[in-house]
Amino acid sequence: MQDARCKKVQGSRLKGDFFQLSAFSFQLFSCLLSLVSCLFFFASCGSGGGGSSGSTSTTPISGKTTVSGAVQFEDRTFDSTGFTGTQNKAVRYADIEIVNSSNSSVIASTSTDVNGNYSITLSPPSSNVYVRCLTSTSVGFSKGTKSYNIEIVNGSSSVYSVVSDVFSAASVGTYSKNLTASLVSGAGGPFNILDALVDGAEFVAIKNGSFTSSKVKAVWYDGNTDGTYYSPATNEIKFLGKSTDNDCYDDMVILHEFGHWVSNNFSKDNSPGGTHTITGHYDIRLAWSEGWATFFGSSIRSYAGYSNSEYYIDTTGGSGNGNLLFSYEIKTPSYSSLATGSDNELSVSSVLWNIFLSAGFSGVWDVSKNYLPSAVEVSLEDFWDGWFVRGQGITLNPYSIFSARSIEYSSDSYESDNNRSQAKTVTLGTSYHHTYYPLGDEDWISFSATSGITYTIETLNLTNGADTHLFLYNTDGATLITSNDDRSLSGTDKSSLITWTATATGTYYVRSKAYSDSGAISTYGSYNLRVQ
Amino acid sequence: MFYSEKTKGIIKMQDARCKKAQSSRLKAQRGLLSVFSFQLSACFLLLISCFLFIASKPIPPIEVIIGLSKQPVVPGIAIVNLKVIPLVEHSNIDIQIELPEKLRLVSGIKKWNGILEADKTETFQYQIYVPDSKTYELKAVIILRMITGETVRREETLEINPVAKKNEYKKNHIKEGKDRGVIEFKGE
Numbered sequence: 001m002q003d004a005r006c007k008k009v010q011g012s013r014l015k016g017d018f019f020q021l022s023a024f025s026f027q028l029f030s031c032l033l034s035l036v037s038c039l040f041f042f043a044s045c046g047s048g049g050g051g052s053s054g055s056t057s058t059t060p061i062s063g064k065t066t067v068s069g070a071v072q073f074e075d076r077t078f079d080s081t082g083f084t085g086t087q088n089k090a091v092r093y094a095d096i097e098i099v100n101s102s103n104s105s106v107i108a109s110t111s112t113d114v115n116g117n118y119s120i121t122l123s124p125p126s127s128n129v130y131v132r133c134l135t136s137t138s139v140g141f142s143k144g145t146k147s148y149n150i151e152i153v154n155g156s157s158s159v160y161s162v163v164s165d166v167f168s169a170a171s172v173g174t175y176s177k178n179l180t181a182s183l184v185s186g187a188g189g190p191f192n193i194l195d196a197l198v199d200g201a202e203f204v205a206i207k208n209g210s211f212t213s214s215k216v217k218a219v220w221y222d223g224n225t226d227g228t229y230y231s232p233a234t235n236e237i238k239f240l241g242k243s244t245d246n247d248c249y250d251d252m253v254i255l256h257e258f259g260h261w262v263s264n265n266f267s268k269d270n271s272p273g274g275t276h277t278i279t280g281h282y283d284i285r286l287a288w289s290e291g292w293a294t295f296f297g298s299s300i301r302s303y304a305g306y307s308n309s310e311y312y313i314d315t316t317g318g319s320g321n322g323n324l325l326f327s328y329e330i331k332t333p334s335y336s337s338l339a340t341g342s343d344n345e346l347s348v349s350s351v352l353w354n355i356f357l358s359a360g361f362s363g364v365w366d367v368s369k370n371y372l373p374s375a376v377e378v379s380l381e382d383f384w385d386g387w388f389v390r391g392q393g394i395t396l397n398p399y400s401i402f403s404a405r406s407i408e409y410s411s412d413s414y415e416s417d418n419n420r421s422q423a424k425t426v427t428l429g430t431s432y433h434h435t436y437y438p439l440g441d442e443d444w445i446s447f448s449a450t451s452g453i454t455y456t457i458e459t460l461n462l463t464n465g466a467d468t469h470l471f472l473y474n475t476d477g478a479t480l481i482t483s484n485d486d487r488s489l490s491g492t493d494k495s496s497l498i499t500w501t502a503t504a505t506g507t508y509y510v511r512s513k514a515y516s517d518s519g520a521i522s523t524y525g526s527y528n529l530r531v532q
Numbered sequence: 533m534f535y536s537e538k539t540k541g542i543i544k545m546q547d548a549r550c551k552k553a554q555s556s557r558l559k560a561q562r563g564l565l566s567v568f569s570f571q572l573s574a575c576f577l578l579l580i581s582c583f584l585f586i587a588s589k590p591i592p593p594i595e596v597i598i599g600l601s602k603q604p605v606v607p608g609i610a611i612v613n614l615k616v617i618p619l620v621e622h623s624n625i626d627i628q629i630e631l632p633e634k635l636r637l638v639s640g641i642k643k644w645n646g647i648l649e650a651d652k653t654e655t656f657q658y659q660i661y662v663p664d665s666k667t668y669e670l671k672a673v674i675i676l677r678m679i680t681g682e683t684v685r686r687e688e689t690l691e692i693n694p695v696a697k698k699n700e701y702k703k704n705h706i707k708e709g710k711d712r713g714v715i716e717f718k719g720e
Contacts, residue, residue, distance in 0.1 A: 071719075132714070132716065133719065134714065153713075154713070154715060156713055157713060158712070158713025158714060158715050159712070159713065159714055159715070160714075160715050160717070161714050161715065161716050161717065161719075162716075162717050162718070162719025163716045163717070163718060163719055164719060165718075179719035180719055181717065181719060185717045185718065185719075186717065187717035187719065227586075227588055227589075228588065228589040229586040229587055229588040229589065230586065230587040231585075231586050231587075232585060232586075232587075233585075243669075243689055244671070244687040244688055244689050245687070247589070253589050256589060256590070257587070257589065260587040269587075271585065271587060272585060273585035273586050273587060273588070274588075275588060275591065276588070276590060276591070277590070277591050277592060277593040277619050277620075278590045278591075278592065278593065279593045279619070279620050279678075280593065280619065289587060290587070290590060293587065294590065312590065314589070314590075316687055324685060325592070325684070325685050325686065325687070326592040326682075326683075326684035326685060328682065334680070334682050335678060335680045335682060336680060337679075337680055338620065338678075338680065345590065
């Protein structure tokens with residue numbers, strides 16, 4: 001039976017080989033035909049003059065019909081106060097098509113180079129054609145000249161383009177066609193999104209050694225009120241086109257969302273998503289995801305040599321200078337007194353940016369790509385762990401960078417207090433600041449209780465993602481009286497509260513540990529412990 | 533767990549000796565079905581959560597919602613509600629309504645500044661005279677000054693007498709291909 005199966009497999013393999021050979025032969029034959037037709041074409045048209053077509057000047061160059069030119073888009077410059085002006089910028093690596101205007105068929109294609117220049121030979125020459133430059137990079141991708149495939153489309157997945165006038169390229173010569181996607185036409189915006197994403201892809205390709213075959217698809221259209229976000233479900237990025245908030249020229253907003261895309265395609269992201277403000281404190285997975293995205297966007301702009309790369313800038317998109325919605329910088333960072341903890345995205349961005357400034361990007365990328373995918377719930381805690389696991393601690397101990405943002409991945413001053421015998425005696429009514437660190441750390445305290453008196457044992461001021469779990473033990477330090485995970489039944493408040501009336505006078509023990517059962521997100525965290 | 537009549541009939545046909553085996557088989561099937569149902573539910577939940585999770589862009593710590601509480605009978609009065617929710621303590625908030633020339637503010641404060649309680653919704657109401665059924669756009673501009681010194685700005689617009697818009701293209705949008713969509717702008 002196995003023999004029969006093997007024979008069948010061999011048979012299929014042979015068929016496959018035969019098919020491949022057939023395909024190869026066909027390709028060889030096609031190439032030969034093309035060569036012959038080219039030679040025939042040169043022979044028949046070689047003596048033809050340059051001629052001109054409409055406003056296009058032509059110069060005969062060795063019997064070829066070539067269309068070439070440069071493509072630019074109108075870019076908007078900005079700083080932390082909003083827009084500051086406009087400038088023309090090359091459209092890099094974008095698809096160029098020569099289109100037959102009579103039937104809309106594409107008769108030749110290429111892509112622009114790093115300077116926005118293109119050159120394409122028409123074979124055979126053709127009349128009534130026009131040049132089209134698209135907001136996509138698929139030609140270079142399919143030809144293997146560029147490793148990334150980017151596409152900017154509208155809500156119906158139609159790609160944007162700028163086109164030349166229709167001209168005749170029926171004669172031998174070079175036809176010059178320069179294109180500009182202007183701001184006022186509405187074409188500049190999608191080309192700016194392409195430009196920012198090309199910056200992003202170039203950065204990843206350099207830092208990672210390669211990009212990915214996954215397409216970077218961005219959706220933007222004038223009037224889009226759906227929101228600016230990255231969706232892991234579709235692997236697409238969407239950008240607002242509202243009259244009061246249009247993101248097509250907000251490079252940092254574009255690159256922030258690209259940061260999410262990179263995280264999902266090269267690392268791991270467990271963010272529960274949702275609305276988030278820059279000064280708010282949230283789930284540490286959300287804070288990591290958003291903090292990373294802003295940091296990554298800034299890293300791209302820093303690598304590409306832009307000024308103000310440490311600024312996140314969001315404008316209304318309105319015409320003229322200014323039009324700032326808000327901006328913040330991630331080095332100091334802005335809102336410094338509010339940007340604290342591993343549960344705040346600005347704090348996370350600031351930590352990563354300062355590590356980047358001190359130790360470069362390679363360590364951050366190494367941890368992100370090679371360590372974080374193995375984490376259960378990705379947050380700044382995992383980045384910290386990964387930094388040392390991946391040996392980056394030799395280059396830089398980021399302790400002071402973390403502590404500057406009140407992120408305490410270190411033992412508290414009451415250690416060692418990891419069991420009953422090490423329990424620290426506390427004074428009733430006094431709060432004691434603790435951290436859960438290192439992994440699995442427990443904090444034990446003891447207190448004197450009087451029979452008939454009711455006591456409140458609680459954790460307060462939870463920061464850095466702390467999720468406390470309290471256990472009250474009898475005077476033997478072993479018999480559990482009661483425990484509490486979350487003070488609120490809904491679980492939204494992760495602090496713990498035990499209210500208990502002593503039945504006998506004596507010394508009782510409290511064990512505090514990070515919640516570690518099903519659904520646990522953090523392993524570290526800071527909190528205060530109080531008995532009263 | 534639901535079983536069809538046919539399955540029930542088959543179960544009844546089993547003799548006493550088979551009943552025990554059948555019973556364990558049934559339990560196993562039920563177990564498998566439960567596991568399957570659980571997995572299905574888990575997959576469904578995962579799928580839902582995947583679709584729910586979106587990574588939206590950072591926003592400043594202030595929420596702004598603007599809407600009409602009363603459609604105007606033109607010519608007549610439109611009642612506009614502007615809800616502002618500062619999400620942090622702040623040192624000042626400027627709230628300003630910008631009206632097109634033909635609209636007239638009948639009541640409500642055009643420019644307001646002060647301090648609002650964090651995480652609490654404050655509603656500003658405006659009565660605006662609308663002269664005709666043309667479409668007008670009014671804008672609310674809110675500037676929040678943080679206690680740390682920085683300012684953030686939010687702008688929201690509201691259309692009065694909105695008209696259903698066609699899928700308008702720019703003047704120089706000339707074509708959308710048949711095989712794939714291509715929006716063409718004149719580039720010269």
